[in-house]
Amino acid sequence: MAYYRGQQQQQQRGRYDPGNGSYPSANPYQQGGQWRDDRNYYGGGRPQQPYAAPPQQQPRGQPQRYTRPSPPPKTPRTEARDILDDVRSSKEQKARAFKVLLDDARATPHSTRSVSSLTSAFPLFASEQQEEVIDFVYDLCEDPDQAVRIQGYRTIVDLSKAVPSWTRRNADVLVQLLQSDSQTELRVIREALVSHIRTDPVAAIEVITEHMARAGEAEDKSADPTTGGMKRLVLDFLKTPDVAKARSEKFVIKSDAEASFNQGVSERMDLGPLRNVFQSKPVFKMLRFAYDTKDARGSGLSHESMRLLKSIKADPSSVQRPTSLLLPV
Structure with a gap:
């Protein structure tokens, strides 16, 4: 049985507007410029969303396991x-x-x-x-290739640092190698000798002064004038700034290195090379490094050097008479 619900106001459609392709009151949710969709109108006036398939769930990947790389053979x-x-x-x-x-x-x-x-x-x-x-x-060090020889010079330094008992023998070989004609190799050899002085100054200085003594006793008369005798090569090495720097660091007052140097210079240097040595200001400073100290041997070396310098200046003929620089112990 139906009840009367009163007069229902029927929704009126307006005139079709061909401009926007819709009825004014047909579907309030329908936008202008769209075609009429009766499904939306009869479905309650709400626009229906287009069907979209649910997103497919991607299979979860397996976690990557860290594998330690195998060490090289x-x-x-x-x-x-x-x-x-x-x-x-x-x-x-x-x-x-x-x-x-x-x-x-x-x-x-x-x-x-x-x-x-x-x-x-x-x-x-x-x-x-x-x-x-x-x-x-x-x-x-005797290889025909220069690069191999330089590598040998530097390897000698590593061996002396690893086992200090080989310092004396290695320093003796390096002093002999000062006769090299190549300036590049001579620079590396001098650096190796300075490193030996820093590693074991007593042993290195004793070896150097022993070479000076042997060269003074038997001077090589047939030496190449461009290379010179062993004594001059050793003296040229002692004039280098690197030796002076190493000496200032290692030759402290009343140390074994200072005593070894003073004894070697005082007992193994004759008047002939001494005059040439004093012509070099760095070497003169090197010889009188202990002038202001209280060490008897260092002060004696400085005073005796000054006395010999004055005698050489007064009587140059005395240079022909080799003598020793003997100092009291």
Whole structure:
């Protein structure tokens, strides 16, 4: 049974507007310029959203696991060094490892890595093995290639720093190498000698003064005038600023290095080279470095040097008579 609900106001449609393609009151949600959609009107007057498929859920990827990269394969040189570093290695294993490093360095003397692998393990070798390494490095200093020779000079410094007991012998070889004709090599040799003075000043100075004494006793008359005798080469080396700087750092008052230097200079320098030495102001300062100190040997060296300088100036003929600079101990 239907009840009367009163007069229903029917929604009136306006006239179709061809300009915007819609009825004014047909669908209030329909925008102008759109085609009439009865589905929207009969569906309650609300525009229906176009159908859109639900987004498909992407499969979750598996978490990436970190895998440690495999180490590179060990070379025979690396394995030999590991054996030397391992305290549990036997003598036979260390001997084989030493042979591997030495053969590798001999096969490739131009390779800095091969030579450094051998010299870096120098303190781990036995005395006989160290002797073989020293001979190998000395052979590098006589190689026909200049780059290999320079590498040998610098390797000598590393060996002396690693095992200071070899400083004296290595310094003796470097003093002999001062006769090199190449200025590039001479600069490296002088730097190596200065490094030895800093490492062990007593041993290095004793070796230098011993060479001065041997050169004074038997002067080489046939020496090349461009190169000069050994004594002049040693004196030229002592004039370099690097030696003066190392001396000021290592030759402190009443030290063994100062006493060694004073004794070597006072007992092994004759009047002939002394006149040339005093013509150089840096060397004069070097000889009188202990003039104002209370050390008897250093003060005596300075005063005796001044006395000899005055005698040379007064009587130049006295230079022909070699004598010794003897000072009281």
